Amino acid sequence: MRHPEQETLLAVEESAATTAIASSGGKRDGPAVVLRGLHKSFGNQIVLDGIDLTVEDGETLAVLGRSGTGKSVLLKLIIGLQKPDSGSIGIHGQEITLLHLDALNEIRKKMGFLFQQAALYDSLTVEQNVAFPLKRHTKMTESEQGDRVKELLASVGMEGDLKKMPSDLSGGMQKRVGLARALALDPGILLLDEPTAGLDPITSGEIDELILKLQAEHHMASIVVTHDLHSAKTIADRLALLHEGKVQIEGSFKELEKSENAFVEEFLKRDS
Amino acid sequence: MMSPNARIPRRWTNLDAGQAALPLPSALVSVWSPINHFLEWFGDLGLFAWEVARSAVRRPFEGRELIRQLDEIGSRSFPLVALAGAAIGAVLSLESRYSLVRFGAKSMLPAALVYSIIRETGPIVTGLVVSGRVGAGIGAELGSMKVTEQIDAIEASGVNPFKFLAFTRIVACILMLPLLTLVADFCGVLFGWIAETLVEPVSFLSFLNKGFVGANFSDLLAPTFRTAVFGLIIGMIGCFQGMRAKGGTAGVGFSATSSVVLSSLFVILADVILVKFILVFFP
Numbered sequence: 001m002r003h004p005e006q007e008t009l010l011a012v013e014e015s016a017a018t019t020a021i022a023s024s025g026g027k028r029d030g031p032a033v034v035l036r037g038l039h040k041s042f043g044n045q046i047v048l049d050g051i052d053l054t055v056e057d058g059e060t061l062a063v064l065g066r067s068g069t070g071k072s073v074l075l076k077l078i079i080g081l082q083k084p085d086s087g088s089i090g091i092h093g094q095e096i097t098l099l100h101l102d103a104l105n106e107i108r109k110k111m112g113f114l115f116q117q118a119a120l121y122d123s124l125t126v127e128q129n130v131a132f133p134l135k136r137h138t139k140m141t142e143s144e145q146g147d148r149v150k151e152l153l154a155s156v157g158m159e160g161d162l163k164k165m166p167s168d169l170s171g172g173m174q175k176r177v178g179l180a181r182a183l184a185l186d187p188g189i190l191l192l193d194e195p196t197a198g199l200d201p202i203t204s205g206e207i208d209e210l211i212l213k214l215q216a217e218h219h220m221a222s223i224v225v226t227h228d229l230h231s232a233k234t235i236a237d238r239l240a241l242l243h244e245g246k247v248q249i250e251g252s253f254k255e256l257e258k259s260e261n262a263f264v265e266e267f268l269k270r271d272s
Numbered sequence: 273m274m275s276p277n278a279r280i281p282r283r284w285t286n287l288d289a290g291q292a293a294l295p296l297p298s299a300l301v302s303v304w305s306p307i308n309h310f311l312e313w314f315g316d317l318g319l320f321a322w323e324v325a326r327s328a329v330r331r332p333f334e335g336r337e338l339i340r341q342l343d344e345i346g347s348r349s350f351p352l353v354a355l356a357g358a359a360i361g362a363v364l365s366l367e368s369r370y371s372l373v374r375f376g377a378k379s380m381l382p383a384a385l386v387y388s389i390i391r392e393t394g395p396i397v398t399g400l401v402v403s404g405r406v407g408a409g410i411g412a413e414l415g416s417m418k419v420t421e422q423i424d425a426i427e428a429s430g431v432n433p434f435k436f437l438a439f440t441r442i443v444a445c446i447l448m449l450p451l452l453t454l455v456a457d458f459c460g461v462l463f464g465w466i467a468e469t470l471v472e473p474v475s476f477l478s479f480l481n482k483g484f485v486g487a488n489f490s491d492l493l494a495p496t497f498r499t500a501v502f503g504l505i506i507g508m509i510g511c512f513q514g515m516r517a518k519g520g521t522a523g524v525g526f527s528a529t530s531s532v533v534l535s536s537l538f539v540i541l542a543d544v545i546l547v548k549f550i551l552v553f554f555p
Binding site for chain 2: 076079081101102105106108109111113115116117119120121122123132133136137181
C-alpha cells in the first residue's frame with residue numbers, strides 16, 4: 001500500500017527503472033519470469049501470501065489449485081493488470097512492479113495472454129481480432145498483416161473462419177482465436193488462464209495438443225493456470241500447487257505424486 | 273469504488289494510516305452513507321478524468337478510432353436529434369402562437385421562436401437526446417467489454433484503454449454536440465416556420481428576417497458551444513460508468529441506465545450554471 005509521501009520516492013524509482021529498460025534495449029537477462037515474495041489482498045481477504053516462482057525460457061509451468069485461490073490473479077499480476085501489495089516480479093531480468101505505463105506496455109508486447117473466456121473483441125471479426133495487436137504495434141502493411149493473420153489462424157486450425165464474428169464461434173473455437181491473437185506479436189512469454197475450462201474432454205484434448213504444438217514451434221516460456229490436472233500433466237514441464245495463498249509444492253508430476261502433504265494428496269486423489 | 277485496476281491511483285483512507293474506522297451512531301450512518309457514497313463516486317470520477325487527461329498527451333493519438341467514434345456518435349445521432357428539434361420547433365410555434373395572439377403580440381412569433389430555440393431549447397434538447405442515445409450506448413458497450421474482460425485484453429496487449437476507449441469517445445462527444453445542436457436549431461426553426469405557415473402563410477425568408485431581428489452572433493455561438501460541455505459530461509460519465517461495471521449482465525444494465533440518468537442530470541445542472549455564466553459574459 002502506498003502512502004502519499006511515498007509517491008515521490010516511487011516516482012524517482014519508476015523513472016530509474018524506465019531508464020534501465022530503455023538502456024537494456026529489452027534484451028533478455030535471466031529467467032523469463034521470476035516472482036519473489038508476492039503478496040496480494042483484496043480488502044481483508046489475503047489471496048496471495050508470499051509466492052516465489054521461477055519460469056525459464058522454453059519451460060511450461062502449470063499453476064494448479066482450487067477455485068478462488070488466486071491463480072488468475074497471479075497471471076494478472078505478471079502482466080501488470082493488477083499491482084501486488086508487496087514483492088517483486090521480474091520479466092527477463094526487468095523488475096516490472098515499479099514501471100510506469102509506457103515501459104510496462106513495452107514489456108506487455110513481449111507477452112501473450114489467453115483469457116479464461118477468450119475475451120475476443122465482440123465488435124470485431126476473427127480476422128480483426130487477431131490483427132489488433134499487429135495494427136497497434138507493428139509497421140506491417142495491410143497485406144503483410146493479412147498474411148500474418150492467415151498464418152496465425154492456420155496454426156490454430158481456424159483459417160476458414162476469418163470473417164466470422166466471435167458470437168458465431170463455439171467456446172473451443174474462441175479459445176483457438178484467443179491463442180492466435182496472443183501469439184500475434186511472437187511473444188517470449190505466454191500466459192494461459194484456464195485454457196480448457198468449460199470445454200468438453202475431446203475439445204480440451206485438442207487445445208492441449210495445440211498448446212504443445214505452439215510451444216514447440218515458438219519455444220516460449222508458458223504459465224498455465226488450470227484446475228484440470230490431466231491437462232496440466234500433458235502440457236507442463238513443472239507444476240505448482242497453490243493453496244491458502246502459498247505454493248504448497250512445486251515440481252514434476254511424479255514429485256507431486258510422491259508428496260506426503262495432505263492437501264497435495266487430497267488434490268491429486270480428487271482429480272484422478 | 274473503481275475496479276482493482278492498477279493504474280487508477282488509489283484514494284487515501286484513514287485505514288492506510290493504521291487507524292481503525294470509528295463506529296458511528298446508526299442515525300448518522302443513514303445520513304452519512306449516501307453522502308459518503310456520492311463523494312467516493314465523485315472522487316473516483318476525478319481520478320478517472322485525470323487518467324484520461326494524462327493519456328491524451330501520449331502517442332499514439334488514435335486518429336482512426338476517433339473518426340469511427342465521430343461517425344458513431346455524430347452521424348448516427350443525426351436523425352434522432354433532427355427529429356427532436358423538428359418536433360420541438362413545431363410544438364413551440366403552435367403553443368407560442370396561441371399565447372401571443374391572446375396578448376396581441378402575434379408579430380413577435382418568429383423572434384420568440386428563433387430566440388427560444390437557438391438560446392435554450394435547441395442546446396438542451398440536443399444534450400438530453402444525445403445523453404439518452406450515446407450515454408446509454410457508451411455505458412452498455414464499455415460495461416459489456418469490462419465484464420467480459422475485453423478491456424483487460426486491450427490493456428494486456430499494450431494498448432492504453434483510457435485513451436483507446438475513453439479519450440476517443442469523450443473527444444467525439446465534445447466535437448459532435450455543437451454540430452448536432454446546429455442541426456436541432458435548424459430543424460426547429462424550419463418546422464416552426466412550417467407550423468406557422470400552415471396557419472398563416474409566410475415565406476421562409478421573411479420568417480427568418482423577422483426571427484433574427486436584433487439577434488447577434490453571440491446569441492447563436494455561446495449557447496451552441498456550451499453544448500461542448502454537455503458532450504464532455506456525456507462522454508466522461510458514459511465511459512466512467514461503463515469502465516467500472518461489474519457483476520455480469522446486471523452490471524452492464526446498471527452501467528447503461530446510470531450513464532443516462534447521471535449524464536442527463538449533470539447536463540441539466542451544467543445548463544443552469546452555463547446559462548448564468550453566458551448571461552454574465554454575453555448579456
